[in-house]
Amino acid sequence: MNKIEVKNLDLYYGEVQALYGVNMQIEEKEITAFIGPSGCGKSTLLKTLNRMNDLVEGCRITGEVLLENTDIYKDMDVYQLRKRVGMVFQKPNPFPMSIYDNIAYGPRTHGVRSRVALDEVVEDSLKKAALWDEVKDRLKKSALGLSGGQQQRLCIARALAVQPEVILMDEPTSALDPISTAKIEDLALELKNAYTIVMVTHNMQQATRISDKTGFFLMGKVVEYGTTEQVFSMPREKETENYITGRFG
Numbered sequence: 001m002n003k004i005e006v007k008n009l010d011l012y013y014g015e016v017q018a019l020y021g022v023n024m025q026i027e028e029k030e031i032t033a034f035i036g037p038s039g040c041g042k043s044t045l046l047k048t049l050n051r052m053n054d055l056v057e058g059c060r061i062t063g064e065v066l067l068e069n070t071d072i073y074k075d076m077d078v079y080q081l082r083k084r085v086g087m088v089f090q091k092p093n094p095f096p097m098s099i100y101d102n103i104a105y106g107p108r109t110h111g112v113r114s115r116v117a118l119d120e121v122v123e124d125s126l127k128k129a130a131l132w133d134e135v136k137d138r139l140k141k142s143a144l145g146l147s148g149g150q151q152q153r154l155c156i157a158r159a160l161a162v163q164p165e166v167i168l169m170d171e172p173t174s175a176l177d178p179i180s181t182a183k184i185e186d187l188a189l190e191l192k193n194a195y196t197i198v199m200v201t202h203n204m205q206q207a208t209r210i211s212d213k214t215g216f217f218l219m220g221k222v223v224e225y226g227t228t229e230q231v232f233s234m235p236r237e238k239e240t241e242n243y244i245t246g247r248f249g
Contacts, residue, residue, distance in 0.1 A: 035216055084165050085168060
């Protein structure tokens with residue numbers, strides 16, 4: 001089933017067009033990877049899926065982005081949208097507060113006040129993010145004391161705490177070492193049983209290891225979109241083949 005559908009999407013920053021005629025269907029409970037050279041529109045499209053581009057001055061969008069057939073730009077409150085569509089950024093960005101308060105932050109803003117309920121959410125989210133065993137004895141300590149890989153898993157736990165349906169990940173492992181990267185990849189594979197994941201990655205091996213579908217972007221256009229196996233083993237477009245065989249990019 002389609003979780004997200006993008007139809008005829010054009011995006012402009014002032015006079016400059018950054019995305020051209022994007023059409024894409026993102027399946028529920030799959031990992032969809034966006035690949036392509038820097039500055040080709042991958043992160044720009046990712047941010048349109050939960051309206052992060054609303055914060056950019058002069059950003060204008062035409063076309064539609066549907067979340068389960070509801071237009072997120074016309075018929076959905078942005079607050080509600082971001083509860084349903086969470087985001088994890090390239091650099092881990094824990095809040096300068098305790099590990100516990102990082103996770104409880106979202107539920108509290110959505111009105112959860114009960115200590116018992118918050119304790120439950122914190123434990124559950126940290127377990128889902130494969131971090132509970134490492135931090136359960138230091139929940140009151142600052143999240144800034146965690147390693148980079150732990151901080152990124154904390155940010156994933158924080159996104160999970162508000163019970164989203166979709167998790168957007170913008171190059172979530174680019175700042176991490178290989179061991180932390182492997183943990184995040186394993187985690188993504190685990191999470192797709194319950195969530196729809198869309199991930200921007202510069203690492204093509206990562207896309208082949210964990211994604212079900214891959215979109216290849218070039219100059220603001222989706223050149224090719226299909227199953228990861230097809231895109232990497234039998235690309236239909238010459239540009240895709242050139243990129244994945246390392247001829248450019």
